[in-house]
Structures are given as structure tokens and as C-alpha cells.
Amino acid sequence: MDWQGKHVTVAGLGVSGVPAARVLHGLGALVTVVADGDDERSRTQAAELEALGITVRLGDGATLPESTELIVTAPGWKPDKPLFLAAAQAGVPLWGDVELAWRLRGLHGRTPAPWLAVTGTNGKTTTVRMLASILEAAGLRTAAVGNIGVSLLDAVLDEEPYDVLAVELSSYQLHWAPSVRAHSAAVLNLAPDHIDWHGSMEAYTADKGRVYEGNGVACVYNVADPATERLVREADVEEGCRAIGFTLATPGPSQLGVVDGILVDRAFVANRQKQAQELAEVGDIDPPAPHNVANALAAAALARAFGVKPAAVRDGLRAFRPDPHRIEHVADIASVTYIDDSKATNTHAAEASLAAYDPIVWIAGGLAKGATFDDLVSGAAKRLRGVVLMGADRELIREALARHAPEVPVVDLARTDTGAMSDAVREAAGLARPGDTVLLAPACASMDMFVNYNKRGEAFADAVRARAAESA
Template identity: 55%
Template sequence: MDCSIVSTQENRLDALRSWDADWSGLRVVVTGISKTGFSVADTLAELGARVVVVAASDDDDARGHADTLRIVGVSEVILGEATSTVLPLVDGQQAELVVTSPGFKPTHPLLAAAADAGIPIWGDVELAWRVQTKAGRKTAQWITITGTNGKTTTTTMVESMLQGAGLRAIAAGNIGTPILDAVRDPQGYDVLAVELSTFQLHWTQSLEPVSSVCLNLAEDHVDWHGSFAAYAADKAKIYENTRVACIYNAEQIETERMVQEADVLDGCRAVGFTTGLPSISMVGVVEGLLVDRAFIAERKDSAVELANVSDIGDLVPRHLVANAAAAAALVLAYGLSPADVRKGLQNYHNGEHRIQPVASSEGVLWVNDSKATNPHAAAASLAAFNPVVWIAGGLSKGVDYDELVQAQAARLKAVVLIGADSSALAASLAHHAPTVPVIAVREPLLDGDAVMALAVAEAAALAADGDTVLMAPASASMDQFTSYAHRGQAFMDAVRELMESRASAKKES
């Protein structure tokens, strides 16, 4: 490709740093037409760009979105698996920009063709950062959160703390509200708590958050990134250009190294969080109290109480305390007070499918942690209970289970396996926990709800007084369920049916 053409494109894109910049006529290809792709295409059309949307989906929802996008001014919508891998022309010319949805891997043929042609590729988060500034509308500060696990919990804790302080704030990005919908809000926000997946971080370059955190790092999404090293490199992008404080996990050296290697803005600090006693420039825990030794003048020899760990809730495993410490550090960097942190934690509701007690009957605690979609998350759940009848399995995403099983084998009373193919987890259990009974629920003709009902029945037969039945699958859900929420709901429904059956049996006797 002519280098002068590439240079002209880059110069034009570099100038696009606000809503009021000249986006008119910019030729853009948008990949995907679900929530993210739709918001991207809608935004660009409103800005006056010439937009072609490409999506593999061709169902009723996709066609409905396509009709809406054509009405708002999108030039063309191309649906269907056969055409979704081809980089289309825009108004008969090569695109100047591709904005991709997170589901598209960098190796996707369309994105690979764009890269080969020298066409810049952004994600929705990069676009949102560039268009958020608009005359007459409040420009929000960003607090950014990533990590293999705990992102949503920490992000919603940050949101609760900000709102408790009287700020107009919202959780957005990889959670809840699409980031472009948040930045286009007519009233504007004071602060955005932005959860970012590695899929989104991969395509970012311009973000300048007030504070940022990588909560933890463990093997996940290797199938998308191609390697663990590539996955870790994208996680580390969370810290680039941070303005006030990079928050790292003092119990995981990898996150501290990310901060050390990050290109941050002048004056940015490194602040650790821990579930143990905090050193200087850390937020941590002392005798059941969450305390700050980072954002006070006397941090060399004292700490300030932020909250009681019990303020978080009745069931507070270690990783939930870590999330609270990270959230506190993020908002203290923004300028909130200790009282704001406490109020936010007291108002916080963890939501469903995250270490969620479902029932307690005959001395057995039933816990739903369907959000534990990888080994690292499942390990955190398992570490909170002993002994455990563990319901696990599903779509593995190419991860390894050996470390998880080795670390948690001693607390496993039994394992009930679900999933269309849980052979990798079964092999790890056979090798590293050979004395633990494993029952596989293999009913390929049943739907996910029926499979879960069988798994709950098997777990009930195995559990006794003092045990916990924990559904923390360490796997994705899409092989038998529509989502982790569907899987979690199926578990809760099955447990409640079991409780009702037991209650009826007692009445009859």
C-alpha cells in the first residue's frame, strides 16, 4: 500500500479526539451487530461517518438491528457467516478505519486483511475515549478495572462508592451499560467505573484513566489471545497513561511488574492492595478492618480505618476482601474519603451468581458461583469452604486444571461433573485427586436445566452435615447453557426444588 496514503489516514485519525472533531465522511467498517457493534455503528452514523457493518449473525435480532441502523444512516449492513470474513469496501473505496467488537479475534480473516492493508483497528472503548468530550456535555473521569477474576465485583464496588459520595457515576464497558452509551449520555457523568476485558484492552491506545488496576492474572482466554504471554501483555495495557495511581495486587508479583513497566503520566503513583497487613503505600486489612496506608500524610507509621470487613456482607471470602481493598484504593486515588468507602461497601450488593448462598438445609450450605468461569476463579471459591462437594465442568477455553486440582484436592469430598466435555478436568482429578469420588452427569439429550437438576440430586446424595455444595464450574457455560447467569439460575432452581421436595416429605411424614 502507498505509504503516503497510510500517513494521511493516520493523521486524520489522530485528529479525531472529540465528538466535535471532523468525523464526517470517514469510511469505517464495524464488525458485529450485537450490543457493542450496534452502539459503535449508531455512534459513528450520528457523527456523520460512512459506515458498513459486517456480522456473522443473521437471526431475527441481527436483522432487527440492521433495519434500525439503516434508518439512522448506516450505509450498508452485511449479514451472514459466508460474508463476515471479507473486508468490504465503503462507498466503493477502501475503509480508513475498522472498529471491532470484542468477540472478533485478531486473527479473524477480516481483521487480518485490515492489518495487512495498513488500516487501523480500534475497539469500542478506544472510540468512546475519543468521542466523550463534547461542547456542552460533562466529560467524565475514568477509573479502569481488569483482571482474570473479580472485575465485575470490583467495578460495581467502585460504582457504589462513587454514588455513595454523591457523584453521578455508572459502571460501564464490559459490564452493564455499553461504554459508548455512557459517554453519549446527554447529562454526562462525573466518573465512569469501566470494566475492561483483555479483548477490549487489546485494541486500546489513548485511554488516560485517573486510576487503574489489574486485580490478578491467571491463565484464561488462551484460545482468543493465542498464548498466555499475549493475554498477560493485553492485561498490562490497563496501566498505560494512568494519571494518579496504578493499583496492583501486592500478593501477585506479576501485577506489580506490569506497573513497573507501564508508561504512565508524570506524578502517577504505584499503590498496592492486600488481604494482609499493609506496608507503606498499600491498602490492606488489620484485625478485620480495611485500612489505608497509601493516601494519608502519616502513612509511614499509621493507617486510617476505611471499613469493617463485615460491612461487605455476611459471607466474605478472601477474594471478596481483596476486591474491596482494590476498589477502595481506586476511589481514594480519585479523591473520595474513608467515609465514602465505608458507605459504598455498606450499600453494595454482590449480585447473583457470585459466591451466592442459595440455601442451608440439614447442615449443608448450597452456594452458587456460576461466575467462576475459569480455574483461578474456582480456586478462590473453593478456598473459602471445607469440605466441599464441588459441581464443576463445562467449556474449558483451552486452560489447564492441574494447578487448581493440586491446590484444592484436600478440601474436596466429592466432585459432580457437568459439561458436554469435561474430560480435561476429569483427567486432572484422576491424576491429582485419585481418592476423591467423581460422578459425571453425561446426558447429551438433556438440556442444561435438566442436567443441572441431576447434578444437584447427585450432590445432595453425597453431602452431609457440615459440607458445602459449591457450584463453581471453572469453565465457560456455552456448551449446555446460554450464559453463566442461565447456569446459575438453573442451579438455584434445582436447589429450591430440592428444598421444597424435602419440606413436603417432612410434612407428609
């Protein structure tokens, strides 16, 4: 595309809108940025863009600027925005920042790096970072991009080309990226999330399934989640692309799985009916919780689809260290283990976290985002020593506990300021016995009390460390 003089509207500022505006301006486009907000952060970002000659309209995200030939949107903007409805009526195409990166990846004659893409309700970031670690162990120039790490636009435009990119894609990003065609892709799992944005579970699932469209080598799915395999069956892929499953059980042909504590590959071997290739040990994964082993298997499958040798899978998993607030060990106090999984912001993530420990004193609550908790509580009831509830929607969890675990002691904290976490840790410690795990896995978003899940996790860790210091 010839960008010189093309009128492009960028919808939204932030971590995707600002880079998109800069890149398009640098290509010669006439860029107008529109944003709903008009706060101090937005004004600072606007001033930086305006200094480059980019027009910015704050507090005016609904009006389609005149002469607009293309809209590039931040992924979080909902499809029913008046701006987008006006664009549809005017016949103006609409891309997300991921679509823009895909379209620019061969700019100036570069050889585009293949994309190994990962989506799913939970585990995306961990899996992509594991994959990048494996690819690096194989001697490849790579980066974890998309929702994390290096900006996807920066990666595709880097003067030194990458060999391959490990790309995390959210359902929002996939919705706005119709042209993306990955080398190979994985859907880790599917559970209700962001239904308010997509409108239905069916629409959410369909957007996740876009990651498989046009795959060239492998569509990786979760054997334990049949919905992911259905998406593979429904996808329009290149001839010869294979369906590759991952499982925590003994794998069948064309699957990766676990045998006697060993991660094994029965997909990328000469005779998958009779042969299996050892890749790594469960003990090579940090932490070796079941859902994290599943993440490692998905990462290994994508790496193997790209031709990575078994030794690099092992070395990459050994080198990987999880991000903070993802089943992170904080401390052991009086023979009680304290685990921070503040990133468990929905019921599916909390279910995986709760399955990794026994017995548990569970700290939960926050913004439910329309979730229900009966299945989560009934599945975990036998492992619960006690529960400490906090946050705006804690009543929903308390009601589920009354229905499915009435014998489990529950402490309901009415305090809703950030200092409530110290009370939660104190109450949890009072419920715990030696050998127990106090687990922060809120199953809810954090914004009722904290800026984000990171701040919530930091508050938990600070409270635990303060208690450890008192006990020393």
C-alpha cells in the same frame, strides 16, 4: 475528528457494534456494518440499522468495504480476521468500541469524566460495581460501564456529565484501545484465560497491562500476584503516578490491607510510614469471602486515589450487593449450604471460590477452553467431601482428581442436556453431610450445555429450590 461523510466500517453487531453504528451515523459518518452471522437476531438488528440509513452486510465479515477510512470493531473479533489483515495492508486504522468512546468523550466541548479502570482475569465486574457504589456514596455522579451496566458510549455522550466513570475493561477491549489513559487503574490478577484469542499468555498479559499506560494518579496492583506489579513497573505513566498495592495481609506503606478484620489504608494518608486509616470492616462486605475482600480493597484503592473519604468507602461497601451467580447463597437444606458460583468459568475463579468453604461437595465441569486442572484440584483436595462432574470436558477434571485426590468420591454424569443439573444437585446432596457446602464452581465455560453462565446458575438454583420444597 470531523465525522461528516467519513467512511467507517463497524465490525460486528451485538451489544457493542449496534451502539457504535448508531452513534457514528448520528455524527454524520457513512457507516457500513459487516457481520459474520446471518441468523434471526442478526437480521432483526440489521433491519433496525438499515431503517436509519446504515448499510449492513450479513454473512460477509471478511471483505473490506470500498472507501473504508476507519474500522471500529466489536471486542471479541480476533486480530487475525481477514478483514483486519486487509485493513492493515490498506493502511486503515482499527479501533475498538472503547477506543471510540475515549475519542468521543470530549465531544461538543464536554469536560471529559475521568476513568477509573479495572481489569484482571477474575473479579472485574464485582470490583467495578463496588467502586461505583463507593463513588455514589461519596455523592458523585458515576456509572459502572464497559463490559457491564451503562453503555460506555452512552456514558461519554450523556447530556448530563458524569463526575467519574468506573470502567470494566476486558483483555479484548484493551487490545483494541491503544489511546485510553485512565486517571487510575487496577489489574486484579492474572491467570491463563482466552489464550485461544490472544495466542499466548504473554500476549494476554501484555494486553491487560495496557490499562496502566498513561495513568495519572495510581496504578493499583495485587501484592499476592507479582505479575501485576511487574506490569506496573513496565508501564509508561505520568510523572508522579504511584504504585499502590492491595493485600489480604497487614499492609506496608503505599498499600491497602486487612488488620484484625479491618480494611486499612497506608497509601493515601499523610504519613504512610507510620499511619493507617481505617476504611471498613470485613463484615461490611457481602459476601466476606477472601477473594471478595480483595475486590473490595482494589475498589477502595481506586476510590481513595480519586480523593474519596473513608466514610464513603465504608458506606459504599455496605450498600453493595453482588450480582447473581457470584458466590450467591441459594438455600440451606438439612444443614447443608448451597452456593451458586456459576460465574467461576475458569480455574482461577474456581480456586478462589473453593478457598472460601470447607468441607465442600463440588459441582464442576463444562467447556475447559484449553485449561488444565491439576493445580486447582491439588490445592482444594483437603477440602473436598465429594465431587459431581458434568459437561463436555469433565474427563479432564476427573483425571486430575484421580491424580491428586484419589480418595474423594466422584460422581460422573454422562447426561449433557440442561436437565442434568437436577441430577447433579441430587447427587451432591447425597454426598453432603450436615455442615458441608454444595458449591457450583464449574471452572469451565457453560456453552456446551447452557446458553451462558447465567442460565447454568439459574438451573442450579431452580434444582436446589425444588429440593428445598420437597424437604419442607
